[in-house]
Amino acid sequence: MKQKFNIRRYLQIGFFVILVGFVLILLIMNLNYRSELQEAQKHNNELINQIKTLESSIWRYERLLRNRPGLWSWDIKSFKKKGLKQPQKDIIVDLRKHNELIPYEGVRGGRMGFYYEDNIWVLTKKWVLAYFEDGHIGGYMLLEYQVSDDGKISWKTIKSYLD
Numbered sequence: 516m517k518q519k520f521n522i523r524r525y526l527q528i529g530f531f532v533i534l535v536g537f538v539l540i541l542l543i544m545n546l547n548y549r550s551e552l553q554e555a556q557k558h559n560n561e562l563i564n565q566i567k568t569l570e571s572s573i574w575r576y577e578r579l580l581r582n583r584p585g586l587w588s589w590d591i592k593s594f595k596k597k598g599l600k601q602p603q604k605d606i607i608v609d610l611r612k613h614n615e616l617i618p619y620e621g622v623r624g625g626r627m628g629f630y631y632e633d634n635i636w637v638l639t640k641k642w643v644l645a646y647f648e649d650g651h652i653g654g655y656m657l658l659e660y661q662v663s664d665d666g667k668i669s670w671k672t673i674k675s676y677l678d
Contacts, residue, residue, distance in 0.1 A: 590640040598666025606660065607635045609668045610645060616658065616672050617647045625649030642673070654678045 586594070586603055594602035610616075610629055617627040627649045629635060634646035643658045654677040661669050 585637055586640060593640075594662055597662050597664055599662065602662075603637050606637050606643065606662075606668060607632050610635055610643060610658070610660075610670065613670055614647075616670055617656065618672065618675055619647075619652075619654065619677060621649030622651050625651045647675075652677055 591602050594605075599605040611632070614626070614628045617629075619627055621627045625648075627647055629645050629647050631646065636644045638644055641659055641661070643660055645656050645658060647653060647656060654675060656675040657673040659671045659673050663669070
């Protein structure tokens with residue numbers, strides 16, 4: 516005997532096939548999401564390690580800067596009140612104008628001077644260490660300085676030697 520065409524049965528089977536397909540798609544999407552999530556977590560961990568390394572470097576440099584010689588913030592404020600706009604730089608620029616403080620004569624036609632700003636170190640609110648040279652020979656000087664109330668800087672040589 517021939518079976519009757521049962522539309523309801525075909526609709527149920529079709530719905531079941533669609534439902535199974537939808538579940539399979541969801542499972543595949545879930546697996547893909549988990550894979551991307553693991554990759555993102557791995558990348559995130561790498562970034563966290565890089566940040567920790569940078570923080571460690573920053574901390575180390577910050578500690579070096581805190582322990583470096585130089586002017587304290589209150590010294591800078593005091594010198595600004597006396598008329599120095601950029602105290603550390605102004606002190607260095609002023610010293611470079613005073614080659615007469617160098618107690619050595621140049622050799623082979625050279626002239627002693629403080630030629631390089633980055634070879635002059637403001638150690639404290641009273642002392643500066645400076646490298647000098649004439650192009651042939653050079654040395655170091657420890658100098659004392661004072662900033663007057665009108666912003667003038669006076670210098671005194673403490674000790675010097677040829678290198």
